[in-house]
Amino acid sequence: MFLRNEWYVAGFSREFCERPLQRWVLGEPLALFRTASGRAVILEDRCPHRGAPLSSGEVCGESLTCGYHGFAFGPSGACTHIPGMSTIPPQARVRSYAVIERWGWVFVWMGEADQADESRLPDYHWLNEPGWEGRSEYLPVKANYCYVRDNLLDLTHARYVHRKTLGTSAVTDYPIHTEMHGRGVRVTREMPGIEPSPFFRRMGGFTGPVDHRQQIDFTPPCHVVINTRVTSIVGGSENLSAEFQVLNALTPENERSTHYFWGLMRNFALGDEAVTEMQQKLNRETFFEDLSILEQQQMLLDCKPEGWRPVAIPNDGGCLQAERLMSRLIAAENRS
């Protein structure tokens, strides 16, 4: 079950254009498009006439015209035109979703549009904050979004899954600290005086020992921001310190599939496109390493024996708090 009264990332701004796009979110078909006046709009992608996909049609002015028999629908979801008819039956409408476009990402409120609460918008402001540089990408994952969330909330996996990039044995040598923070859960790990990981060695030019801090913020329903900061504790390195914000929006396509939108922003080597290319490439490869684990995990837990319960250890603190928090929120939403 999903939380409905929350913001999910529906796509990047660049995906909302004159040519409509179909994307399924929480098991519902959405038509994404941009009107002639530049407004990003999301409508239910199922024409009330015959059930055809509106996204097979085209944008005309402020409306989306169905590609089957030409019914047109405005941003409110109301039908604005039916070919050959002068009056429009009032039931000719589709659901319209509340949308906020910000920082180059487009967020959709999956509950009733008139209850959309902008104050609950997750914070991804680094995406266009001066002093931060990087790019956004998309990765489809054939696994439940919670498995992706837990992957990000327990970074000890880097030592095993990402041995060649992010891996450092220090990740399992230092404990995490878990706490409730804002509306969500924060996990922090301080690793003082360790050898820099291959990633930081390559990206930041760190050679000698560093202080490395990881801080992971989970905000319901599916937003994870990882701040990872490395500070040189001896001279001779190219940078004194370097910081990344890894931005992760895990939008459920359905119960067993996730739209993974990620951004990677750094606060050094600004203006250096070659560094941007390299960081994106390394991160992309890193996420591909997670993919097969996550998809197998889905398959193995789909057929787990009755009574199977995961064995928890302290490093799972963030995952467990996130899970409990989500259970409470979903139960509360279903009660109301």
Add this chain to the structure above:
Amino acid sequence: MFLRNEWYVAGFSREFCERPLQRWVLGEPLALFRTASGRAVILEDRCPHRGAPLSSGEVCGESLTCGYHGFAFGPSGACTHIPGMSTIPPQARVRSYAVIERWGWVFVWMGEADQADESRLPDYHWLNEPGWEGRSEYLPVKANYCYVRDNLLDLTHARYVHRKTLGTSAVTDYPIHTEMHGRGVRVTREMPGIEPSPFFRRMGGFTGPVDHRQQIDFTPPCHVVINTRVTSIVGGSENLSAEFQVLNALTPENERSTHYFWGLMRNFALGDEAVTEMQQKLNRETFFEDLSILEQQQMLLDCKPEGWRPVAIPNDGGCLQAERLMSRLIAAENRS
């Protein structure tokens, strides 16, 4: 649910040959073949011995020999030979279907063979009528046959789906007339003095304004014959008038898949193979445009929210009458 006591198209005559063919109709496996004496035969494609496909075997004289252990079955479905046995157990038989081969198409009666009623055979006589010329083709569609039927009964979709070929805005400017006709439903649309569509421009050489009539006959369970006639109302066109019979047999493979057999016959440019090639190519491309809409429609209606009901407009008249007629017939068949 399907109507059983009706004729469906099982295949083209050219598909019934010495090499047997498996085809599923109404969710049942059929073995199609032609005996040595030239008879088109359809048997249940599941050997009563071990459940192997008879169609994996070969035709020997008037029988089909199973490809697994050599049981042979004649046109009646009775076993005619079991290797190594002199007597044949009476329960060694498969179901035999009543078959009529006509006009180059082969029709199968899906009810009990002894109740097959030739008077209910749908009329596709244009397929080999002197004065008509064209060809038959096959297209598999991953959608319920009713979605294909409704596609053909409401040709206003041509303006949107087939903009580059059949499309003409007139199709939504003139209303349809719907009536019960024979055993089925007839939809007629007269479009006087309109610009010819790109298809007729190209196929019939029409340049100036034309009278264009569409007449669509649906006959249960799944037969749609479209007569479309264009008549020049000024001089100078290559033809004074031109007519097509678009023949459509929508045989359900199962609940979500259709064998679409179609023929396209014209009454002009007879003997001109280049025109035949062109009309087949244009029509084939046209049907491909429908495919993705139909398959998406299936997917979107598969997961429609509870209580979802299509919004009907006058252009749906033919679809709605066809649907009601089929519901009545299916209910009656299930009662009897």
Add this chain to the structure above:
Amino acid sequence: MFLRNEWYVAGFSREFCERPLQRWVLGEPLALFRTASGRAVILEDRCPHRGAPLSSGEVCGESLTCGYHGFAFGPSGACTHIPGMSTIPPQARVRSYAVIERWGWVFVWMGEADQADESRLPDYHWLNEPGWEGRSEYLPVKANYCYVRDNLLDLTHARYVHRKTLGTSAVTDYPIHTEMHGRGVRVTREMPGIEPSPFFRRMGGFTGPVDHRQQIDFTPPCHVVINTRVTSIVGGSENLSAEFQVLNALTPENERSTHYFWGLMRNFALGDEAVTEMQQKLNRETFFEDLSILEQQQMLLDCKPEGWRPVAIPNDGGCLQAERLMSRLIAAENRS
């Protein structure tokens, strides 16, 4: 339903190595690997920590380390190491399966490991018996293992399915003899003075008439050993007699998929690698001919009409006895 308290072939010895392998047996995920000391081990391939596949990790000494967060498990299934922890929770363990490695094949006991009964190990000793020569191969079959078993217990199919290789019409001219033998079922067919099949003609150089005996031993749950012996009854042939042991282990992957491990051993032309190549190639091609029949059989019996019952003839004697035996054993196991 499957028999659990029996030995199944899990793989070839050569598949157990430092790089772990995932294989599903009876619907359960197994991690196959070989420890540093050379022991073949099979563990449940689902980490108790988060459900990740252990087989995504690597072998370290006597343990298998999970590829996600580094939990390590020894041959007993007990966790031997958790990164960052000094104590190990007792529930951190996976199921360990009893294993016997013999003749180059590895057998797994799918019941409780402490009840593994070596006396029930099926006999495939020809695999490394002096005087016998050949090789083992693997074929995945998308059909229930019982359909493969019945294929092997009724070799009359050779005449139809394997016309070009094993086929001889004699196979349907001579009856079989069926009897209980050891823990299983034995089917024998004697074919005196027949023309040699293309396979024996080519493999053994038989030209004139031969006595051909087939003896098929089925041992529960899924083991079939076929002894096929040809003896020349006139002079002039290259060999006086030739014998094959066709070894077949049909391990269920799940209800509709089978791991088919087979070995083909001969007692003549020893040391001639070209003959080995040829026998393997011919047998491989022969099994490919069975594949499509078996997979269609699965599909056709999946949707058989209610009340459908196979028609049995004397040649099914072995299949029917095997089926009854298995039913009894499964019922008995479920009672206990």
